[in-house]
């Protein structure tokens with residue numbers, strides 16, 4: 001998210017301020033803690049508010065009730081959600097919009113995008129990863145013009161909160177993306193609770209589930225998968241950037257006020273140097289994330305590599321800063337009551353979502369080698 | 373050694389003028405590239421490998437003069453002071469092309485090109501700027517920096533070299549140390565104490581131009597861990613400096629010294645980061661071509677890619693800084709250059725160590741050094757040793773981290 005204006009002319013700073021203000025009330029640490037303690041799957045008031053404010057419509061095109069904006073604006077939303085550790089399944093929903101925009105036919109786009117953009121439906125997609133193995137879900141032709149799904153899909157980010165799933169299935173030798181509406185299609189998505197309670201994973205099981213043929217996206221499945229992976233990488237990198245900066249600021253404030261040995265603990269050089277290291281890492285990963293977003297927005301040919309690199313670096317920095325934040329807070333940072341652990345858990349989950357650090361580094365290396 | 377005849381005779385006759393094409397970036401780049409192809413001797417690295425000091429100095433002077441002929445020695449200076457007043461996009465092109473051509477580093481002129489103008493632009497008198505900037509541009513005068521002393525490194529403000537006003541001159545006594553290129557320097561940017569009774573140690577320091585040929589100046593090279601003697605001790609024994617060579621006001625030297633130090637963290641690293649980018653790309657291409665074993669070693673391969681990502685981030689930080697400077701020539705940020713210096717130097721240390729590990733036992737064999745070859749010559753143990761230069765000098769990283777914590781993050785002293 002280059003600061004200032006995106007190419008479409010949206011004032012990104014104003015967008016950021018607006019989103020931050022709303023989240024500071026609707027997703028305050030107290031509210032997030034209450035949501036996580038209640039073990040919910042979706043924070044409905046927060047979701048409705050996001051829909052009302054048009055956050056979910058930013059990315060969809062204008063013909064389908066959206067604002068037709070791009071990665072720069074979305075990154076602002078992702079980053080602010082990360083700052084607030086907000087429990088909001090925006091990523092899955094936007095991924096479904098992206099897949100439909102790229103690989104859906106006109107009917108599919110008209111049927112689904114407006115409802116996703118309006119927040120009527122939340123989405124979840126198969127967990128992709130750089131170089132991930134092929135799915136076990138299979139798609140075959142069924143009775144009449146329908147199709148049949150068989151198999152188990154694990155690791156659906158926020159899957160139990162979703163009204164529509166977009167799943168990668170194997171069809172003969174090839175791959176297909178399929179839309180499933182759990183409530184309508186009689187599929188239950190079980191929640192697999194993660195230690196990070198602001199999100200969860202879902203498991204969907206299919207035993208000869210029959211769907212209309214119109215649920216299969218016509219576009220090239222690999223191309224869609226790659227676009228979704230890059231989108232997810234940028235989203236998680238932005239989430240990491242926001243979260244890392246937020247927990248770092250909280251920690252700095254604490255170091256300035258907590259006193260031991262008769263002075264603020266932030267006056268101890270051993271701690272100062274760690275903070276300086278974190279700051280430099282935040283600046284370095286921050287400019288990389290911003291550039292990755294800018295390259296995605298401009299359709300640069302290196303955008304994919306930058307997205308993977310941004311996820312690798314930003315999630316690593318987030319984990320490092322969040323881990324040290326607990327140590328720098330001492331006992332209070334180790335309590336359930338303090339927000340430190342919310343950030344720490346989100347950071348550790350971010351590191352693994354849509355592929356772990358090694359997969360991202362290897363993905364970057366492969367692209368570098370291909371170009372070398 | 374006959375460096376003067378080193379250029380390719382078939383193209384040496386053509387006159388190159390990149391600055392005349394500066395309105396068209398592509399044409400500008402093409403001209404810089406054509407000039408470099410014509411002028412950089414293909415075998416300069418071989419000739420500078422294990423070269424004598426005299427040959428090194430002659431080659432440095434020759435290269436600086438060649439750069440000067442096409443206006444590319446001092447293009448970053450403002451036009452009024454003999455530069456070309458070019459913008460960041462031109463600077464990027466110059467550094468990219470220099471890195472691409474693997475042209476020599478004009479090491480010996482680093483203080484002349486960066487520290488001297490950064491000091492004189494804001495604080496020098498017109499006479500000083502005319503005399504000394506012209507001297508660099510037209511006569512290739514070499515400068516060194518006389519800040520550090522045996523008892524005053526990180527705590528620079530405690531320096532003890534004394535300057536006493538006697539009529540039209542200051543009489544200077546004391547000792548400086550670690551002065552890079554001191555043995556070849558014509559002049560020195562000198563800090564000395566003019567008021568030992570000032571209540572704050574920073575308040576009693578003045579900033580001088582020292583003529584290294586003046587009576588009473590003795591220079592003694594110090595051999596470094598690399599085996600080279602790039603820096604020197606400077607002994608000052610009743611050296612007379614004319615009052616006209618005081619920079620700024622008496623006792624105002626400390627603040628001026630900050631502008632000198634800021635130079636160290638800007639454009640210099642810009643050039644080095646372009647060279648680093650080039651090296652990492654070349655190392656990877658090389659590994660691909662030779663199907664190097666480390667590509668199949670997960671730990672090594674990922675260490676490389678981590679370094680690569682950090683290098684990309686470094687270049688982006690530098691571009692952000694350059695943009696800031698372009699919108700506010702009076703240096704918007706003082707924090708970004710510090711982040712850049714620490715990030716760059718730690719990355720250089722890490723990457724040169726990575727290369728050294730790949731070298732295994734054979735990487736430990738003594739190899740001749742390419743003088744003026746920069747920080748990533750491929751001589752792994754030498755590059756590794758040289759990388760300390762950037763974590764220690766220009767403000768040791770520990771000092772800079774304390775500075776970041778206190779000034780940028782607001783942590784209490």
Ligand SMILES: Cc1cc2nc3c(=O)[nH]c(=O)nc-3n(C[C@H](O)[C@H](O)[C@H](O)COP(=O)(O)OP(=O)(O)OC[C@H]3O[C@@H](n4cnc5c(N)ncnc54)[C@H](O)[C@@H]3O)c2cc1C
Pocket residue numbers: 269516517518519520524525526527549550551552553603760761764765766767768769770771774
């Ligand atoms: C290659 C090279 C070239 C140089 N070129 C020049 C030059 O041209 N001109 C010039 O004037 N100087 C030059 N220097 C000197 C350089 O600026 C000093 O070495 C540097 O400022 C450190 O000072 P010192 O060597 O006295 O180390 P010290 O100040 O004694 O530091 C030793 C160690 O203690 C740490 N330390 C010191 N104080 C603190 C503190 N308060 N908190 C935490 N840690 C601390 C340092 O970070 C360092 O790790 C050069 C140095 C090198 C290595």
